[in-house]
Amino acid sequence: MPLVRSVPLEDAWQKLLSDSLGRRIDAKPLALMVARQSARYRGEDVALAHADALAARALFWFPRDVHKFALPSHELLAAGALPDRPLRILDVGAGLGASSLGVVRALTPQRSVDHITAVDNDPQALALLKRIASAAAREGLLPAVPSLDTETRDVSAQGWDRHLGRYDLVLAGLSFVEMTRGLGDEHARALALASHFETLLTHVVDDGAVVIVEPATRDEARALQRAREVLLARGVTVFAPCTHAGPCPMLVSERDWCHEDLAEASLPAWLVPVAREAGLRWEGLTFSYLTLRRDGRTLASSLHREAQPALVRLLSPALETKGKTEAIVCGALGHGRTTARVMELARDAKRHAGITLGDTARGDLLSVPAESLAEEGKTVRLAPGAWVRHTPTG
Ligand SMILES: C[S@@+](CC[C@H](N)C(=O)[O-])C[C@H]1O[C@@H](n2cnc3c(N)ncnc32)[C@H](O)[C@@H]1O
Structure with missing residues (x-):
């Protein structure tokens, strides 16, 4: 799988964006414009000159939203x-x-x-x-x-x-x-x-x-x-x-x-x-x-071959509590169900050399044994090694 190029923009972009805008703005005045533009993005009626909004967008939001x-x-x-x-x-x-x-x-x-x-x-x-x-x-x-x-x-x-x-x-x-x-x-x-x-x-x-x-x-x-x-x-x-x-x-x-x-x-x-x-x-x-x-x-359907288990996405980050890690997953789990709480015991994770639930993040895609997810209302215990993470996010 490819890696997502979400590493921060290279330093050369700082000058490139300023030159393209035709303005150089110090951090403090730029932060003021950014704060005002942020309020506007939240739907607030905050005054900001169009040129300053454009500056905030070019010098701050572009490097983030790219x-x-x-x-x-x-x-x-x-x-x-x-x-x-x-x-x-x-x-x-x-x-x-x-x-x-x-x-x-x-x-x-x-x-x-x-x-x-x-x-x-x-x-x-x-x-x-x-x-x-x-x-x-x-x-x-x-x-x-x-x-x-x-x-x-x-x-x-x-x-x-x-x-x-x-x-x-x-x-x-x-x-x-x-x-x-x-x-x-x-x-x-x-x-x-x-x-x-x-x-x-x-x-x-x-x-x-x-x-x-x-x-x-x-x-x-x-x-x-x-x-x-x-x-x-x-x-x-x-x-x-x-x-x-x-x-x-x-x-x-x-x-x-x-x-x-x-x-x-x-x-x-x-x-x-x-x-x-x-x-x-x-x-x-x-x-x-x-x-x-x-x-x-x-x-x-693209990542999933016939005999594979259910493909689920993590709706939450993996949360570590005493003795276990838990997360909520979303997918076609059988019997019309689409969410389940999954759990991994810390002692199982400790014995496992590969990836564990604690290594996952919100949004990750996992292939999980389908039968384990089908039961209503139960927290599903996952054994490390019994599931696979798909990593288009690297
Ligand atoms: C938050 S910016 C996002 C720009 C860019 N797509 C990005 O991902 O960073 C929203 C853009 O939508 C444009 N926009 C808002 N309403 C529009 C409309 N009715 N017709 C065309 N563009 C519009 C704005 O001018 C602005 O450039």
Whole structure:
């Protein structure tokens, strides 16, 4: 399996991003802009000049958000579920290109990207995307993308996509949250998201995928999971993150939601003081996502051979308590069940030389003996060595 390129951006990116922006900003004033932009991302009505918002996005959010498509891209790659040719990408709500350039970075050197169409309603953001892409290619930090078009369009307007063709990958990174947040309750948001995603699906080739990344926050992740239910009912294939096509167990209680938390993906060292000053975290990367397809292929069906046990995803981190490690898993567990609590005894783990439950993280995929999971209401004891971790996350 490939490794996710979620190591922090190389130091040379700091100058590249400043040069592309045409501004150099010290950590303190930058942190103020970042804190204000962060509040705006949370939906708060905070004043920030457009030039300063763009600066905060280029110098802080780009280096963080550029990793958010690495996991979904690597799952597609690991499953052999990307078209076998240089890829054509449509990036919707592209902003500065953290999504599409993030995919270029994540897929190098296994796959090349031949073309990007970047759509956004902010022409200045799109101009900056172009400068970042060409500077990164010039500096050897990213492979050159032979053709890169930008289009200024309002994606919430009917027919915004009428002239567009089909692409191998259609991406939408943290953009539909901005178009649907005002709709209020999660059901209304889910319907609006589902209808946007159906439009995106009309622009993907039969063997391609639509990947949507949204914030990891409760309201945004739940709206995304509700949109998944709407789309499943309309016959759309959910490739990932779910390993089953049943109802989402995280929607049962209002307190729950499903999101990724990649502990290994941290900000580059030069941004740690900015994050600290702005009151934001610099370690780990959280987001929620959906990978959709038209061809019926799922991550579970791709990684899973006939005789294999159940493919489950960890919904929680592995929590160590006295004498044992526990985690919640999600998958097609039999008898209509989709979640179970699994447990490993510390004494079993101590005797085992290989990977144990304590080595796993939220979002990991495990193949687990199916029969052990089928029993209702019981914490399932896993023996180390009886299950396998799939590691598109490295
Ligand atoms: C948080 S940024 C994300 C940018 C980039 N996709 C990323 O992953 O970093 C959201 C982007 O969505 C764009 N956007 C918001 N509403 C839009 C609309 N109605 N039409 C087109 N773009 C929109 C914004 O201009 C902004 O660039």
